[in-house]
């Protein structure tokens with residue numbers, strides 16, 4: 001299986017939103033839904049203002065928190081990318097909360113996000129956003145080729161931007177979106193470490209399996225002992241009833257004799 | 269003393285009232301809503317059941333179950349205020365015999381009630397069971413409400429914490445249920461929750477301190493025809 005990946009060159013993205021529109025048209029998304037959000041961020045105080053273009057979209061994490069929490073398998077990994085089968089989705093929103101990038105949205109009751117243009121690329125095409133980008137900020141290829149391309153672009157950037165780096169080579173097990181950035185991830189509102197949160201992992205990998213196992217164990221243990229314990233109880237119950245009956249007889253005779261004694265006494 | 273002797277004489281033909289109709293209805297509402305919650309929770313918990321969750325119907329059913337489950341204490345209050353108070357009081361108060369009983373609980377677990385310290389209306393195990401249900405129901409309701417209204421806006425940390433509380437409470441409540449079914453079977457105790465009556469000798473063996481206090485008249489004690 002070859003892993004595929006995107007390249008997102010934030011040194012080249014000019015914020016034109018051509019990708020947003022192409023994605024919407026190509027995937028026939030409703031008017032109020034989009035899988036890419038472009039925004040501008042200004043830093044510094046006048047007159048030293050620099051402005052950055054933020055490009056918010058699915059980063060196709062290898063250790064994807066969304067896939068980890070998805071209870072239905074609606075989200076899954078394929079060819080290095082994170083796919084979504086809306087038919088299987090339950091609308092639980094676990095993925096919405098778990099994603100370190102805040103990517104999935106609930107639309108019309110079910111999750112929706114970029115699926116890497118699964119249909120288009122399987123038919124041999126290029127994702128809509130990539131095809132449209134006028135400034136070549138986006139690429140789509142095998143992960144190997146993308147990493148090589150990212151390296152080349154980084155070299156070109158380094159001279160002008162000393163903080164330039166590649167983001168996504170190893171983060172969260174490696175992202176399916178290799179980002180070339182002229183500044184640190186924080187500058188682009190991206191988390192330094194997009195691994196699934198510790199509590200998410202503890203919940204999925206520890207609490208869930210241990211709970212299931214202990215519940216199962218309790219059923220097995222009680223199931224096995226129920227017959228033995230019930231037989232023990234039936235035996236002790238039979239003995240107890242016998243005792244009760246004997247005590248009854250004893251008390252009845254005792255009662256009779258005491259009555260006799262009183263009668264005798266009275267006679268005397 | 270007369271009562272005691274009479275009790276003995278008729279030991280084989282008498283039944284004693286364990287649960288009147290109000291608490292019985294509340295019990296079965298709680299049981300059914302719990303099972304509904306458990307099954308609709310399981311479909312997103314156990315991967316091999318997950319196709320039942322697709323589409324979201326199980327989530328609607330989980331919320332219906334949750335509303336019924338959360339209303340149980342209120343319903344109990346209306347149906348039989350005294351029984352609810354007694355249940356809560358008993359479940360959180362343990363006497364010397366109870367502590368001794370708990371120390372030997374493995375014997376009771378194996379079906380030997382005869383040499384256990386004498387118990388009142390609830391044995392110490394039942395008390396612990398009920399106390400556990402009360403405490404972990406509170407946890408599951410609070411974490412459930414947080415998930416219900418917070419999901420989609422709460423972020424990974426809060427989601428993880430609420431879900432862990434919800435799942436651990438689910439584990440405890442389910443294991444308590446398994447134990448509950450086990451003891452019901454071992455001590456053939458089901459009739460207490462169906463007709464409401466149990467055999468007097470069962471009561472004398474397992475709850476002698478309770479039988480002692482019980483008024484020896486209908487409806488608490490009835491003669492079998």
Ligand code: HEM
Pocket residue numbers: 071092208302305306308309310312313326327330334335337338408409411412413415416417431434435438441
């Ligand atoms: C009393 C018995 C209950 C049981 C056995 C139970 C069980 C479960 C289980 C196993 C899950 C799945 C968690 C996971 O995927 O790890 C779940 C999810 C959930 N539960 Fe419960 N639960 C109970 C009560 C409640 C209550 C009282 C509420 C609300 C007030 C509630 C609200 C939720 C919500 C909102 C979810 C998230 C999944 C969804 O949206 O369907 N639960 N429950």
Ligand code: SF4
Pocket residue numbers: 022023024026027035036057113114115116117127128129130
């Ligand atoms: S890969 Fe396809 S679905 Fe994803 S943002 Fe680009 S056009 Fe939209």
Ligand code: SF4
Pocket residue numbers: 057058059060061064065066067082098099100101102103104113
């Ligand atoms: S960015 Fe979010 S939605 Fe995309 S793969 Fe990673 S966790 Fe999933």
Ligand code: SF4
Pocket residue numbers: 066069070071072073074075088089090091092093094095096104110111
């Ligand atoms: S909302 Fe859908 S896709 Fe997201 S975790 Fe729940 S079932 Fe999976």
